[in-house]
Amino acid sequence: MPNISTKGLSMPESPIRKLVPFAEAAKKRGINVIHLNIGQPDIKTPQVALDAVKKNSITTLSYSKTEGNDSYRTKLATYYLKHGIEITAEDILVTTGASEGLSFVIGSIADTDDEIIVPEPFYANYNSFSIAFGVNVVPIVSKIETGFALPSIADFENAITAKTKAILICNPNNPTGYLYSEEEIKQLAHLVKKHDLFFIVDEVYREFVYDGKEHYSALKEKNIDDHCIVIDSVSKRYSMCGARIGCVITKNKTLKNTILKFMQARLSPPSYAQIASEAALDTPQEYFDEVIAEYVLRRDTLIQGLNKISGVKVISPQGAFYCIVELPIKDSDTFAQWMLEHFNIANETVMVAPAAGFYATEGLGKNQIRIAYVLDKETLKRAICILEQALKEYRLNED
Template identity: 60%
Template sequence: MPVVSSKGRAMPESPIRKLVPFAEKAIKEGKHIYRLNIGQPDIKTPIAAIEAVRNSKLEILAYSHSAGFLSLREKLVTYYTKHDIAVSSKDILVTTGGSEALLFTMGSITDPGDEIIVPEPFYANYYSFSTQSTVNVVPVISRIENNFALPAITEFEKRITSKTKAILICNPGNPTGYLYTKKEIQQLAILAKQYDLFLISDEVYREFVYDGSKHYSILQEKGLDEHAIVVDSVSKRYSMCGARVGCIVTKNKNVMQTAMKFAQARLSPPTLAQIASEAALSAPESYYRDTIAKYKIRRDTLVAELKKIPGVKVAMPKGAFYCIAELPVNNAEHFTEWLLDTFHVDNETVMLAPACGFYSSPNTGINQVRIAYVLHQKDLKKAVHILKSALEKYKDR
């Protein structure tokens, strides 16, 4: 019998989506699920994006330029300028989501067996993308006790080998919600220059920062032009996850020329989604303000309610719309399955993402979960009430 590849066998399951069969079973049983497992915003997409597609006069849905519409890239230049990031349209390559941007980046800068250092817990698909690219993830563990701040720079330095090609961060972080400070970014920049590494920053949650904090992009750091690669996306910023439009932003011409080969091989990013994305970039500042205000209230509500549960430890996120909570259970993966398969309060239950899937280090994060605060306050309170009841019941099993 033909067998699948070793690469295919090594591909990890999504910790976010692997519980779907349990959820489907719960729905068939008539249960209502509060979905806190996935970062799907309930915020409305800017109406201009929807209208741009609806009112399109296209008669042929043709290929676009492999780098994406020039008009979209120029609009992105204007957007980045507002964030004190100086780039040109030649520094931007439009991709089919931030996922493809990461794949193109890994394909452009690494060879099989090379290494990328990543603070963990990290976005689970970093592990998937590295597996596809036959690259090894080298983790540096950050800890809930200090809110998942950047580990000591010496911890990064001791992991650098002749195979190390890059350091990859998510800022603000998924799954932790941690926002790296300017000082932390500068420490990483010094290391990247000292060891001639790429510094890749996934900045898809750039707008979502709280408590008066400010996001500092690696593209704002002086002297880092040859090292800095930013991965970006419209998915979260404009609640357009289904559009699948992202981009690579870098001033390194060799990287951009190489990534372009990958872009040409996949022909072009989606035409209608680019039309929608270009229109979304004209969203008024009030769209961002209102969205950020909603998420801050939700964050405050969720964290306050979680802290009321005995034995639960939660890190306070400074950005994005996720947090990691440590639960008084031995195995969060089993607990989250049990929540869907067995437990309910008045026929309602909660879906969470086991955090072990956001770590590559064995036996790490096994009693933690990632929670996406993408529901209204009332629903968040109800979900945490159900979680509290579940923990009490699970303890007495």
């Protein structure tokens, strides 16, 4: 048999999806699986977006422009302007999801064995994209004891080497729900300019901020135009995960032209999905107000329930719709699989994402899980009860 590539063998399994075969087997046995493992909201997609696809008069579904439809990028620039972010359509490159955007960015800024500094835990695909391009992730540990706040700037500076190309953060953070403050963004902006690095900020969850707090975009930092790269997407904002439309935003013309070459190789982003995404920009503010209120209710339901479980540690998220939960067990991978294979209450069980896959440092996150609170309040309550009983039974036999 021919050999598989080293990159292929090194590619990690997704902590979000790797247990899917066990979940599917459970469903075949008649078990209802409550999915807390994946950020797929049950919120309805804005009708205006769906109608734009249903009612369009396209007769030939042709390629779009490589960088995305002009009308969509122009309208998207207006959206950012409403949020105090001054960019133009020329600063926006439309990608097939935020994932493709980040992948193209890494390919454009880093060579084999170069390094990108990322506070951990972080979205697992950051590691996957880096491995695909032969780039090394250098983790800076953030801890549950500090609410997963930004590690000290000294920690970042000490990690910078001749091979460092960028600092990458997600704001608000997936998987922790931490919201980086304006001051923290400014500190990182100063650092990347001082060391001539790129500053990549994943702002996919920028709309989901709670408790009266505000999201501060890295694009508001005027003195880092050549350094700043923002990744965004319609997936979560409009509950349009299946559209696969994202974007890269940068004012760095050389970088933009480089990313465009990667984009040309994949031809163009999806045409129908761009139509839906452009229409979604007309979604009224009332939609977001209701969605935010619903997520606050779900967050509070989840956190209050988890805090009642003996031995569980969790921090209330300030944004996005995830949290990292520390469990009184040794190995969350084994526990998560056990719940799918061997545990249920009234033919119902829970699927979670083991958190070790959100860390690059070996051994960290082994007793943690990530929960996505994207389901309704009553479902979350049932999930908490199942999780509590599962922990009791599992711990009796863990040793």
